[in-house]
């Protein structure tokens with residue numbers, strides 16, 4: 528059997544589970560109510576893109592937004608994981624972007640339709656290299672930031688999350704079994720904004736990692 532290396536989870540991990548509106552300031556900036564339960568959606572593994580490859584802008588959107596997030600990489604699977612044991616299931620972290628076609632999302636919301644085309648297109652999940660768990664001893668208090676063309680757009684701290692990482696692992700695993708190699712995107716702080724072709728994005732987890740990405744128009748579908 529081929530051995531699976533968790534530090535290359537994006538090559539074989541089967542799910543990307545995303546949490547929406549997990550920062551009150553971001554929920555408010557998009558004029559949404561602050562949630563009382565986690566809001567979940569999925570991206571397929573084909574959404575992954577790594578530093579060095581471009582983020583593609585689907586031709587069907589004219590309002591592609593960046594959302595910087597802390598990603599949690601699952602090292603041990605489980606179902607109905609209690610909060611008290613949740614961190615035992617974490618192998619590490621990744622700095623992630625949840626690229627969002629905001630105009631398509633608005634249209635889907637107004638029609639009561641799922642957000643799939645807004646959130647799950649190819650390259651909608653840029654990720655950093657794997658960050659072993661030991662490098663972030665307190666994931667509930669790390670600073671995330673994102674710049675577009677050298678201008679700071681997002682700056683927040685995971686201490687502002689409404690639902691903590693142990694709570695999210697426990698909540699998700701009650702409905703969707705978590706497997707080794709899965710990634711949980713834990714939501715974005717305020718400051719999301721539109722990006723254009725050739726924009727340079729730089730994002731970081733303070734004192735841990737930075738990554739650089741470029742935006743390219745996608746020749747897929749009008």
Ligand SMILES: O=C(O)/C=C/C(=O)CC(=O)C(=O)O
Nearest residue numbers: 546547548549557559714715
């Ligand atoms: O409800 C909306 O209008 C938009 C929500 C998001 O796209 C939120 C996220 O994905 C997030 O908060 O990370």
